Amino acid sequence: GDSVTQMEGPVTLSEEAFLTINCTYTATGYPSLFWYVQYPGEGLQLLLKATKADDKGSNKGFEATYRKETTSFHLEKGSVQVSDSAVYFCALGPYSGNTPLVFGKGTRLSVIA
Amino acid sequence: DTGVSQDPRHKITKRGQNVTFRCDPISEHNRLYWYRQTLGQGPEFLTYFQNEAQLEKSRLLSDRFSAERPKGSFSTLEIQRTEQGDSAMYLCASSPLPPGQFNEQFFGPGTRLTVL
Numbered sequence: 561g562d563s564v565t566q567m568e569g570p571v572t573l574s575e576e577a578f579l580t581i582n583c584t585y586t587a588t589g590y591p592s593l594f595w596y597v598q599y600p601g602e603g604l605q606l607l608l609k610a611t612k613a614d615d616k617g618s619n620k621g622f623e624a625t626y627r628k629e630t631t632s633f634h635l636e637k638g639s640v641q642v643s644d645s646a647v648y649f650c651a652l653g654p655y656s657g658n659t660p661l662v663f664g665k666g667t668r669l670s671v672i673a
Numbered sequence: 674d675t676g677v678s679q680d681p682r683h684k685i686t687k688r689g690q691n692v693t694f695r696c697d698p699i700s701e702h703n704r705l706y707w708y709r710q711t712l713g714q715g716p717e718f719l720t721y722f723q724n725e726a727q728l729e730k731s732r733l734l735s736d737r738f739s740a741e742r743p744k745g746s747f748s749t750l751e752i753q754r755t756e757q758g759d760s761a762m763y764l765c766a767s768s769p770l771p772p773g774q775f776n777e778q779f780f781g782p783g784t785r786l787t788v789l
Contacts, residue, residue, distance in 0.1 A: 564715075594777070603677070604716070604764065604780040649715050660706050660729070661778060663715030 562587040566650045566664035573640055573671050581635040581667045583624075583650035592653040593617075593626050593633040594661065599646045607635075607648070640671045675699075677781035679765050685787045686755055693751045694784045698767030705748050706778060707740055708764040709733065716764050722748060723770070755788045762786075 567582040585593065595607040595617070608617030613628035622637045633650060650664040678697045686692050698705045703724050708716035719738070720730045724745035734740075737755075742748040752759055762785050766778040 596780075603782040604766075606777045606779075609777060651715070660708075660718040660721055661716075663717070665713065665715050 562591065562652060562654060562662045564650050564652055564662055564664035566648075566667055568665070568667065569647075570668040570670055573669070575642055575671055575673050576639045577671075579635070579637040579640045579644075579669070581648055581650075581669070583633045583635065583664060585631050585633065585650075585652050587631075587652055587654065587662075589654065590628075593624070594651040594653065595622070595624055595633070595635050596649040596651060596663075597646045598649065598666070604649065640669070642671045642673055645669055645671045677765055677767055677779050679763075679781040679784050681784060682782060683785045683787075685789065687789050688757060689754055691751065691753045692755060692786065693749055694763055694786075696748045696750070696765030696781060698747070698765070699779055700746075702767035702769050702779070703745065704768040704770050704778075705742055706766040706768075707748070707750050708766065710762040710764055710783070711760075719750075719763075752786075755786075757788045760786055760788045 563586045565584050592611045594609045596604045597607045598604050608619040610617040610626035616625045624633050624635045647666045647668045649666045651661045680695045706721040707719040710716045718731050719734050720740050722742040737753045740750045762783040764783045765781045768778045
């Protein structure tokens, strides 16, 4: 079945450091890919998405490119801030659009000043 | 648009008791999803509705779990004879669905269940 594997955390970075969180997936067809973020005490929020190969999703300085050849959707940010501290989830939505999201286990990011 | 709301936010119960959670989706969203999230894991799908019809149930949804969406608006998730393994965060999400388009899901804050 469909699955998502993302790098385990926690990840601790200093402010202004470069961030990469790896995500790879297994799916039949051509899924849509998502990054969700969960700030402390809050619900999941969509951070960015890409719906086809070579699409780049971006939001709030975060970027991820849908790489079909490597089945990857790595999250990157050039300069993290303390306010980026959260848990990040990679997820896929099966191509049919009629079935629910499949999530990775999440990666906790802590950014220290 | 006030977002997806869930009630209660926290529930502590004793093993063997029944509990019911409520989810109010964003108005006019016809898809509603329930997920379960345990510590250190990502959300796992339980069931989903399109309007009032329950379209799919995960194998995670044992016979002790039941979900309803009677008028295609709010939904309830009931767990009967709770077990300690049911302790988790229960998340609700909703999405609109124009034909032929996959839409993002909007999540509520979750209900944290603790079974003693």
